[in-house]
Each structure stands twice: as structure tokens, then as C-alpha cells.
Amino acid sequence: DQQVKQNSPSLSVQEGRISILNCDYTNSMFDYFLWYKKYPAEGPTFLISISSIKDKNEDGRFTVFLNKSAKHLSLHIVPSQPGDSAVYFCAASPGGGSQGNLIFGKGTKLSVKP
Amino acid sequence: DAGITQSPRHKVTETGTPVTLRCHQTENHRYMYWYRQDPGHGLRLIHYSYGVKDTDKGEVSDGYSVSRSKTEDFLLTLESATSSQTSVYFCATRGGVHEQYFGPGTRLTVT
Numbered sequence: 001d002q003q004v005k006q007n008s009p010s011l012s013v014q015e016g017r018i019s020i021l022n023c024d025y026t027n028s029m030f031d032y033f034l035w036y037k038k039y040p041a042e043g044p045t046f047l048i049s050i051s052s053i054k055d056k057n058e059d060g061r062f063t064v065f066l067n068k069s070a071k072h073l074s075l076h077i078v079p080s081q082p083g084d085s086a087v088y089f090c091a092a093s094p095g096g097g098s099q100g101n102l103i104f105g106k107g108t109k110l111s112v113k114p
Numbered sequence: 115d116a117g118i119t120q121s122p123r124h125k126v127t128e129t130g131t132p133v134t135l136r137c138h139q140t141e142n143h144r145y146m147y148w149y150r151q152d153p154g155h156g157l158r159l160i161h162y163s164y165g166v167k168d169t170d171k172g173e174v175s176d177g178y179s180v181s182r183s184k185t186e187d188f189l190l191t192l193e194s195a196t197s198s199q200t201s202v203y204f205c206a207t208r209g210g211v212h213e214q215y216f217g218p219g220t221r222l223t224v225t
Contacts, residue, residue, distance in 0.1 A: 054218050
């Protein structure tokens with residue numbers, strides 16, 4: 001069973017508008033969440049993260065929101081740019097003695113159209 | 115990014131042959147990971163290492179083995195490749211608390 005779910009396989013947004021990528025999780029023991037961005041034929045690159053003790057983290061055009069009661073997090077990209085077109089993975093860390101292992105969602109492919 | 119290289123970057127092999135993929139890092143990170151990425155599955159952990167000669171299984175470890183004799187190198191071996199192991203393989207390292215940094219990937223095709 002999936003512990004980290006990205007229910008939208010794809011998302012298309014116009015350049016300049018907001019992109020909102022969503023992620024749901026089932027394990028309340030997750031204590032840290034990360035977003036990765038992946039271009040074709042490249043490895044995933046770390047984008048932004050948030051601790052479970054916070055509800056928002058912002059870095060430039062990227063903001064991650066965490067709603068612990070709903071077990072939901074979202075990544076907002078404002079304004080969206082064509083170079084943001086990529087696959088975005090949500091990941092969660094179980095904390096404790098997990099050796100830092102991450103559990104990834106299946107990804108959402110974002111297309112930003114000029 | 116951590117200096118992570120993977121070799122080979124592309125490989126085509128036949129069913130039943132052994133295959134070894136190499137991950138090399140220059141950041142002296144303690145933790146190293148092997149993932150596979152398949153359509154519809156995202157990134158799934160195969161094996162990981164928490165130090166030299168210290169390794170453990172991940173979610174999809176069947177058919178794979180690993181070795182880590184030096185901090186900088188983490189090898190993934192498919193003892194007898196099968197078509198279900200056709201995938202893109204990523205190595206990652208972790209030096210801090212949570213963030214993992216990924217290599218460029220190896221595309222493996224088993225015919």
C-alpha cells in the first residue's frame with residue numbers, strides 16, 4: 001500500500017500562473033517531507049523541504065505547505081516558468097531509526113506552457 | 115550537489131548475465147542508496163548502506179545484492195539479470211539529516 005500518494009499524474013499550467021502540486025500521506029509518524037524535481041535523463045534534484053513541526057516553508061518561487069491533520073502537503077510554484085516543466089516527486093522520512101530512508105510518491109509531471 | 119557519478123550510464127545485457135553498476139561519490143557521505151525508477155512506480159529503494167561494509171535491504175531487494183568496501187563506492191549487482199530488472203537505476207547519498215542527493219542514473223535494458 002502506498003504511504004505517499006501523488007494522485008495527479010500530470011498537471012498543465014500557463015506560464016506566469018501558479019502551479020499547485022499535491023501529496024497525501026498515510027503514516028502520521030513521518031517527521032520530514034521533501035520535494036524533488038526531475039528532468040528527463042537526469043537524476044532527481046532536491047528542491048525544498050519541510051519539517052513536521054512547521055506548516056509552511058518558502059524558498060523564492062517555491063512554497064511548501066503542510067497540513068498535518070489532513071496528512072496533506074502541497075508545493076506552490078509562483079510564477080510558473082517553462083523551465084519548471086519536469087516531474088516532481090514528493091518524499092517523506094519516517095524518522096526514528098529509519099536510517100534516513102525516504103518514501104517517494106509516484107510523481108506528477110508538470111508542463112508549463114508559454 | 116554531492117559529486118556523484120554512476121557507471122555505466124547505459125547498458126544493454128542479456129537475460130541471465132550478471133551485471134554490476136557502480137556509484138562513486140566524492141563528498142565522504144556516510145549513507146548511500148540504490149533506487150530504481152519505473153513508470154507508474156516512482157522511486158523505489160533497493161538497498162542502502164550506512165557505512166563501509168554496512169548494508170541493508172530496501173523495498174525491492176529481491177534479485178539484487180550490494181557491496182561497499184570503501185566510503186566512496188557503492189556497487190549494485192544483479193546476479194542473473196531478468197527482463198523485470200529493465201529500469202533506470204539511481205544512486206543517492208546523504209551527508210546531512212534528511213536530504214538525499216542523486217546521481218545521473220544508469221539506464222539498464224535486459225533483453
